[in-house]
Amino acid sequence: MSSTLFAAATAVTSKPHGGIGTLVALAVFIIASGWIGVLANRAMQSGSFMKGFFLGNRGLGAWALALTATVQSGGTFMGFPSLVYTHGWIVALWIGSYMVVPITGFGILGKRLAQLSRRLGAITIPDFFRERFGSPALGLLASICILFYMSFMMIAQFKAGAIVMKLSWPGTESLAMSEEFSNYVLGAKQIEGFRAKGVKSETLVKLETLQDKTFKDVSELEGTLDQLLTPEELKSHKGTVLSAAAPIDWLYFMGLGIFTLTVVGYTMAGGFLAAVWTDLFQSIMMFFGVILLLALALWRVGGLEIASVTAVQQTGPGFIYGPGYDPEGVGRQFLPLSLAISFFVLWVYSGLSSPAGMVRIMACDSTQTLRRSIFLLSIYNCFIYIPLIIICICGRTLFPNLGGQSDEIIPLMALETTTSLPFSSFWAGLILAAPFGAIMATVSSYLVVISSGLVRDIYQRFIEPNASEGRLKFLSHAAMIVVGLVAVAANIQPVKYLQAMVVFSSTGTACTFLVPALMAAYWRRASVAGVLAAMLLGAGTALSLYSIGFFNLAPWLSLPDNPLLGQVTSFRPYYLLGCDPIVWGLSISLIAGVAVSLVTPPPDQKLISKLFDAQPVTT
Amino acid sequence: MQHTQEDPVLTSARREALVVLACWAIAMAWSVSYCYINGYITNPSLISDKQKVEVRQPAQAGGVPELWVDRGQGPQRVEFFLGFPAWIFWGVALPWWICTAFSLFFGAFIVRDEDLGLDPEAAAELEAAHV
DSSP: OOOOOOOSSOOOSSOOOOOHHHHHHHHHHHHHHHHHHHHHHHHTOSSOHHHHHHHGGGOBOHHHHHTTSSSOOGGGTTHHHHHHHHHGGGHHHHSGGGGTHHHHHHHTTHHHHHHHHHHHTOOSHHHHHHHHHTOHHHHHHHHHHHHHHHHHHHHHHHHHHHHHHHHTSTTOSOOOSSSOOSOEEOOHHHHHHHHHTTOOHHHHHHHHTTTTOEESSHHHHHHHHHHHSOHHHHHHHHHHHHHHHOOOOHHHHHHHHHHHHHHHHHHHHHHHHHHHHHHHHHHHHHHHHHHHHHHHHHHHHTOHHHHHHHHHHHSOGGGTSBTOOOTTOSOOBSSOHHHHHHHHHHHHHHHHTOHHHHHHHHTBOOHHHHHHHHHHHHHHHHTTHHHHHHHHHHHHHHOTTOGGGGGGHHHHHHHHHTTTSTTHHHHHHHHHHHHHHHHHHHHHHHHHHHHHIIIIIIIIIIIOTTOOHHHHHHHHHHHHHHHHHHHHHHTSSOOSOHHHHHHHHHHHHHHHHHHHHHHHHHOTTOOHHHHHHHHHHHHHHHHHHHHHHHTTOTTTTTOOOOTTBSSOOSSOOOOGGGOOHHHHHHHHHHHHHHHHHHHSOOOOHHHHHHHHBOOOOOO | OOOOOBOHHHHHHHHHHHHHHHHHHHHHHHHHHHHHHHHBOSOGGGTTOGGGEEEEOOSSTTSOOEEEEESSSSEEEOOEETTEEHHHIIIIIHHHHHHHHHHHHIIIIISOOOOOOOOHHHHHHHHHHHO
């Protein structure tokens, strides 16, 4: 069976480029973010510094809560569109659990978390666990877990921010949101360096044939090396060759510098409120950007059905059926049944138990706000995820050969579909501002959580409980600057596996905090030891399964493994029985939490009564 | 033994959480099972095989061409509904819209408004203001 009789919209032969409008849009975004930081600084002046800076004085309204607590990530415009482009319609099922995220995000823990955090006077998540169970050790463990998992997430986002900044520069040759932009060249000096590193002479002879040749990106160089070297040589030397040929990327460093100064600057000025308000601002930008792009994409290709038919014709049956298209043709199953179930668990419960999301729920001003947030987020999600899938299906029709640069699809669609509009550069810039804003907002909220973990949960709790407000303010600002500098240092050699690190961090925080939070909110019999066990074993399970996958320990441990499951990445977990680590992490955390609680002494009844029984009216 | 009354916020929060968990379980059961039964290729070797795809001229002039795919049981026409592959429409898009409608109903009629109370700092400020 085959046919070539049909082609919908003509595929685009040359990639469109950014114009001055893109840069202007980002400049406006940066100025607006700074302005929001100043406004937030003024708004948090009432009350204590700690409650104002880290919790916005518990004054979040419905718009701020709905559009910032559960939806934000740079991945929405980067990793997710790339997956749709690569694997096709099955990604709709992969992301399908977002249909219930508005009610799970606010309806399972929201009301009790908001109530208990008030009753306990908790400002941060470690504060919450420490006070709920009267255990400083539990608070410390929560702090350490948050710092560990959220650092992974945040460092990865810095790279994304720097690259979006870079691609918006007029005349940038490529738009890929990966580090592989500038030309790769192997000079004589680099090849001589390989000899010093012990590369065998027969390999050197092969590499010398590449001397002074220019490769437009890393995938082109990789492809050449794959053809030139034997599998053994590739295994030993591929990384060394790629890193030696990589160019010094000044635009990337400039992007990293501007991004860091902006996001650390406004977060220092306005703290939690600045993070939330910029988040809200970018969510609204994202909404209008997606709607505009959806209309333009459908109009450009002539309809969704035509786009699907063309895309399947270019790829294969997997593009329109599960478990998803496999571009390598090696039998990879992107979303088999076990992973389809896993992702229905992952997105729902990782959003629900993210420390950045939970702290925003603690900051909401009333239950009316929670109800209205469910309303707003339900409608918002409807207009984001399914439209993004449609846009990327259309994108496959227009740009059939992006290969390893599928991260480009949303910027390319923004630039291509607006070309026929008046002020096209301006419209493209407006759409492209959305991913930049998404990344800035994510980093900003993590900066707040990490610096609160360092200053409130470690310094104030364990080192200097009577520290003055001025001292805490100075340390909070200093912590943000240090975290920013560490993230910059970690990104001088850009981190790999950006999207996989985001999933790892989400899985880790869910396995660490979901069961303890549910126990804290709803179970009188939950004991300190039980919650400690749930936290430790949940985090440990996720970490162990990721370690087995990443370091390829399955053969060494005599475990059956199928490397052809899920997304293509080296930062892959071990899929025990085909399921994502979140399924095992949550299950073990639940069993450990319940079992250990039941075999250890019950908690202090006075504290339990204060948190679970009706209290006398005090006002 | 002194009888104590459960905190009403806890009672309503638990009830609402159970409703939400039921909704999540139903959505997952429907979406995953419907999509698996109607939208999966069980033989991985067919996933990337372009030879299993055929595009035929539409029955009516000016219509959208027909897409035929062999999933292992001979060529079958891929059904579309409102532009979506039919299994995605019934398995993901429609449940999404139903869940959205239910979420609106849940927020409007099931979630009960409660007083969340004051934190110790705010309570102290209030008390000082009264004094």
